[in-house]
Amino acid sequence: MSKVITPKEQDYSQWYNDLVIKAGLADHSAVKGCMVIKPYGYAIWERMQAVLDGMFKATGHSNAYFPLFIPKSFFAKEAAHVDGFAKECAVVTHYRLKNTPEGLIVDPDAKLDEELIVRPTSETIIWNTYKGWIQSYRDLPLLINQWANVVRWEMRTRLFLRTAEFLWQEGHTAHATQQEAIVEAEKMLDVYTEFAEKWMSMPVIKGTKTASERFAGALETYCIEAMMQDGKALQAGTSHFLGQNFAKAFDVKFLNKEGKSEHVWATSWGVSTRLMGALVMTHSDNEGLVLPPQLAPQQVVIIPIYKGDEQLAQINEVVSKITKTFDADGVRYKYDSTDHHSPGWKFAEYELKGVPIRLAIGARDLEKGTIEVHRRDTRTKQFVPIEGIEKFVKNMLDEISTNLYKKAEELRTNNSHKANTYEEFKEILDKKSGFVWAHWDGTSETEEKIKDDTKATIRCIPLNNTQEEGKCIYSGKPSKQRVIFAKAY
């Protein structure tokens, strides 16, 4: 009983931290604010990457790689962008160290003429580059993605949810028309939505951000918002329509069919290792991680229960028949026949790691021709015939995937409320948390005041939102639709 997880009812934050560390997803590192992603955590991220990368390719994008360092002068060119990111940039000022009697120091003679910013995002270096790539409408659209690390010097960090350095992908596209760029931004939001819902079993709400929550330099920011088990909102992905802001800042023009020179239209979009945090907080329980089968590095773990080598050999034989069918069907499994832990220990360990299905097989099963099947999401077990087990397992994997989605959706439904007055609004946030659908007058002033007052922010203005006449809960001014307020990560 060495790996005890704090129950989430007792302390949700501690539960999350315990889970990330004890399930072996990540560790704190020797560097302030930076984490080490451990092999098990990275394996999940690699699955996310593989799926997303395939979706990007399928929508016509190509991968490329741009520098980690951005000259300060590039960074300065787009005013809103600077305002948004200046406060959290790591800056490289020197290029050499020097060994002195007092110890290793930064060589004062090796000062860079121009400081380099460690990228917090790559719009500026990329648009500086695109200037050389785009001359004609024939060069458009330009659809590029990069997988990279970025650095944002955060004051307070949490594993996966907010670290000084994190991994992500950032798509950067250039288009001939405004309409085409908007379509692209919305298309990538749909890709993220599909990824969240189909691959993470995590329901999300698509929407747009208010002006104050918008990306620095964007005309419109689209987002997907998910609800965590404590009722707080988590932004799981963003897609931005950048207008011509960066094209103008970096003077990126193209000749259209009429031979006229125009600035191009841009988008950028990204998801990060923050999705790992979302995954943990959407499905897991007090016993450990619960992973959706679509992303689990191992979907099935098989544990033999045996006395002596002879029994193990018999079990091995049966198991190898099962794993052959798994290989053929593309089921990811692990057969753990190691001898240094008891079956009970392994049960607990793989539950902690969130493996969706556990098969246990022992002497009694060999006699009866059965196998014990344990489901991680419901923590139920049953004995089923070995004959046809692969079909049974495949069905169960699908059921788990559907069930996880359904449970998350139910949680969101149960924690979504409408508020018609400010008193009602505050009471809901106080007592129930979750999403509050309320009318808002559309001004940043009102948004700001509500935030100061309640700590809740407007998570998004849902796309395809129901239109209804109403009054702003704060100012009483007329409003045509409800927006989603919540406390957020």
Added chain:
RNA sequence: CGGGGUGUAGCGUAGUCUGGUUAUCGCGUCUGCUUUGGGAGCAGAAGGUCGUCGGUUCGAAUCCGGCCACCCCGACCA
């Protein structure tokens, strides 16, 4: 960056208030035997700059100061 807390073996800890032989216990690790259907048992062993630097003292895990790291709460953000 402000407030609070923590730092003793891989992990969790006792000891700190009231300084004094060889720093406590549990888990884990290693060896051997017995075990194996929900975190196995017995026997033995290894493992420590007490976060770090400095000060006080005959003597510091313990008292004082600086620094560092991490956690929690706030402001800022994906």
